[in-house]
Amino acid sequence: MTQHPLASRVNAWYRENARDLPWRREGFGAWGILVSEFMLQQTPVVRVIPRLERWLKRWPTPGDLAAEPPGEAVREWANLGYPRRALWLHRAAEQITEIHAGTVPSEVDDLLSLTGVGDYTARAVAVFAWGARHPVVDTNTRRVIARAVHGSGEPAPPSATRDLADMSALLPYDDGEARVFNAAAMELGAVICTARAPRCAECPIRLQCRWFAEGRPAYTGPRKPVQKRYEGSDRHVRGLIMAELRASDVPVTSAEIGRVWSDDDRRDRALAGLLADGLAVARDGGYALP
DNA sequence: CAAGCGTGGGT
DNA sequence: TACCCAAGCTT
DSSP: OOOOHHHHHHHHHHHHHOOOOGGGSTTOOHHHHHHHHHHHSSSOHHHHHHHHHHHHHHOSSHHHHHTSOHHHHHHHHTTSSOTHHHHHHHHHHHHHHHHSTTSOOOSHHHHHTSTTOOHHHHHHHHHHTTOOOOOOOOHHHHHHHHHHTTOOSSOOSOOHHHHHHHHHHHOOSSHHHHHHHHHHHHHHHHHTSOSSSOOGGGOTTGGGOHHHHTTOOOOOSOOOOOOOOOTTSHHHHHHHHHHHHHHOSSOBOHHHHHTTOSOHHHHHHHHHHHHHHTSOEEETTEEEOO
8 A cells, every 4th residue: 555654664663562552442432532632632641541541430421521510520630730621521521412412523623613622632533533534733743743754853833734734745545544643653752752852763764754864953943932930820829729629528718728829919810710710619608619 | 823721750 | 950841722
């Protein structure tokens, strides 16, 4: 079968070396894959695995999750970070239950209309859960393409049009091979072609890689915007307050919240933000999960 | 479209 | 120690 030589090599490598991850098991199910994709948005694999298994044991179907208050999703989300994702996943479960009769949709457009599902997640679910042939481009794939195809040590800022075109040019024609390649490109970026210290000596495509061939030149393009300091930030204080709310079965009092951070302005701003985001609600004179 | 959003581990 | 990074999304 004719396919891009990069795809052939990466797929062959993947078949031998892929990690045994829960969502790759046969028959894992579309709901499980959707949940895994939500959890994997900006959270590392090793932290997701135990939480995912708990989640699916508790809520085996979208309807099971939709039947509970959103705060239970936030509590079960625990310390995965970005708890808005738990709220969005709960909302998506409601939408799947009400609009799609409890079945995770298979069309990219239907998936995109779910809360918290963007371009990456919609394609990932269509491909990995339902076997459709689409390009799936995540941060790992973008880095692999930047190096192997463009000879750049780091990818340019994301551009859906260009990223999808790049991946489409490599994507095998066969649905099954395309599905494997989508997973394999991510896997290669995750374990070999890493951001920090790529293991080029172990890379199955180093001899086809433009960046390697050119001597791994240092990246000179635009730097990613520097992330603001976390310690003492609004995000930090929001996280501390959320940890309190998750840990308590009863509403948390203002006095208790006052103890998580001494700066009144920052603490009030964080709490107001959580209320506005729907991650916290006022209840019985205190604050609780929704 | 740039900014904002948690948390923890690696270097 | 600081900083970087992790299967992104919404506003």
